[in-house]
Amino acid sequence: MTTTARAPSARVDNPLPTVSLSKSSPRHGEKVVVGWLFLCAAFSVLVTVGIVLSLIPPTIEFFNRVAPADFFSTDFWAPTNSGNPGFGVLRLIVGTLNVTLWALLIAIPAGLGAAIYLSEYAGRTSRKILKPVLEVLEGVPTVAYGFFALTFVTPILREIWPTFLPGRLGEPPGIFSAASAGLVMGVMIIPTVASISQDAMSAVPSGLRQAAYGLGSTRMQVATRVVVPAAMSGIVASFVLGVSRAIGETMIVLLAAGAAANLTMWPNDSVLTMTTFIARTSTGDIGTGTTTYYTIFAVGSVLFVMTFLMNMVSIALVRRFRETYE
Amino acid sequence: MTEPSVTHPYTPQQELPDHPVPVMQTRSLNVFYGGFHAVHDVDLAFGHHEITALIGPSGCGKSTVLRCLNRMNDLVPSARVEGEVLYHDQDVYAPSVDPIEVRRHIGMVFQKANPFPKSIYDNVAYGPRVTGMKVDSMDDHVERCLRGAALWDEVKDKLKESGYSLSGGQQQRLCIARAIATEPDVILMDEPCSALDPIATAAIEDLMLQLREQYTIVIVTHNMQQAARVSDRTAFFTARPDETTGNRTGLLVEFDKTSTIFENPSDQRTEDYISGRFG
Ligand SMILES: Nc1ncnc2c1ncn2[C@@H]1O[C@H](COP(=O)(O)OP(=O)(O)OP(=O)(O)O)[C@@H](O)[C@H]1O
Ligand SMILES: [Mg+2]
DSSP states (O other): OOHHHHHHHHHHHSOOOOOOOSOSSOOHHHHHHHHHHHHHHHHHHHHHHHHHHHHHHHHHHHHHHSOHHHHHHOOOEETTOSSSOEEOTHHHHHHHHHHHHHHHHHHHHHHHHHHHIIIIIOOHHHHHHHHHHHHHHHHSOHHHHHHHIIIIIHHHHHHHOOTTSOGGGGSOOOSSOHHHHHHHHHHHHHHHHHHHHHHHHHTSOHHHHHHHHHTTOOHHHIIIIIIHHHTHHHHHHHHHHHHHHHHHOOHHHHHHTOSOOOOOOOTTSOOOOHHHHHHHHHHSOOOTTSHHHHHHHHHHHHHHHHHHHHHHHHHHHHHHHOOOOO | OOOOOOSOSSOOSSOOOSSOOEEEEEEEEEEEETTEEEEEEEEEEEETTOEEEEEOSTTSSHHHHHHHHTTGGGGSTTEEEEEEEEETTEETTSTTOOHHHHHHHEEEEOSSOOOOSSBHHHHHHHHHHHTTOOOSOHHHHHHHHHHHTTOHHHHTTOTTSBGGGSOHHHHHHHHHHHHHHTOOSEEEEESTTTTSOHHHHHHHHHHHHHHTTTOEEEEEOSOHHHHHHHOSEEEEEEEEEOTTTOOEEEEEEEEEEHHHHHHSOSSHHHHHHHTTSOO
């Protein structure tokens, strides 16, 4: 018998021993754990859905009473004025954007700078000291920041305001101003931006840094051209979180930005933000079922949609610009 | 596997001089990591337009010596270097010397291919951009470097794609293209082929032989055949345990023409290692 003739028949006579590759036990414990993990994940989704659902009916009721055009395209805000009420939310949106803009002008450069320093420059000891300090700053209650803005920053701003500037910008701010609230809010957000960005930058593989150093890059070039682009998705995430905190922040603006619904982007003006309106109005004595009551929900919906859209935009930005290293 | 080839596969235009005309030299180089004495008294000379191979068992300090040549050890906080590393008769560890400038003259290719998460084009253009190198046309320069690294034909239609879209061997050649893009004088390669298949390895070895025309190359390798195939001179290191502390300190055993090291070594330890009786 030749080898070629024997080989197939040997396979038929002597099949390989069967090995079961299916589960040897049902592993119920694992199912329980996986179920629990799913519930944890589902919980946050449920809460979000719950919030949306609780916003929708009163918002619809609001639009039954006030025409959408009055809400979105008029420039008159006086929801509690019984004779001639105005519901132009634009003034609140602009007020929010005003404070947010100044806050971000502080928080993004300072936070990113702190992150680059901590991740790329700081020695072991300075990192050991700076990181916990940053984390403590993150935990300071916002009412303390608000008080700080009103009693410390505002007087200083009024004192040192560059009055030599021409026109509107040269007028020093009053007791309440977007500048004071925005500045302090920016300081409050620095730790958020810094610690999330730093985590993202520290996670960049050291092989990439070595490659850049091996090409004769300076530290600054390594940080700005290799580490920051590679960590971009985390860095943008920190900005988004910073913006969300700024838009949603209540105590600082309540205490320091005032309650006058001025349509202005000047930092030295007082503004009414959406959160200030909600907080002031819902703690006042307005009756359930009044139009003012429903206005709170309509403004809350706008706040929600704005944050949501911003998240979508930033996810798209991250997809577009990040440099993945896996 | 065949026996290490003992004849030099590449006919030099001129006979290899007995002693290298050094572009770089180390003098009594000692390296410490904290209290650990990693490398003891290394004296080496790296000849102009020559390939020098550093071989020896794992942990004997080859990478450590290599990293001293362009001050990459500065990035290891605990590392301390004593002795001299001369580049064109200038001590690269002199206080007046900028390590960044050193690395602009002495490029490096790492064991694991580490392209940036950028496009193929931007990977190559990175070095010239950060060093502010004057090039007439970046497109031409990138093409020249990719051709120099024998990668052009494989990537010319996808220069905008990520460096990570390439195979391991292509990534390593991209890293070589990136290293030569800054037009360094010396290229250090730390086990550049250890993660590659024989075909990619052969491509990179061919490339090294071509690059020798323009650059001085130092290569760390665990592959004896590779050292024999590509290098002009070979330095053999080993690690010797300290009698009192038991620390394994690396030292240079023998440094000579590659043909001498492989055919006629003067130290018994070299012969044992080459013939596979040790390490
Ligand atoms: N960053 C570091 N910190 C502390 N010790 C180190 C460091 N890098 C290397 N060493 C030590 O220095 C010695 C030499 O290491 P090195 O990496 O130079 O060896 P090698 O010859 O390149 O080895 P291999 O062939 O395995 O790559 C080893 O004992 C190692 O433990
Ligand atoms: Mg090594």
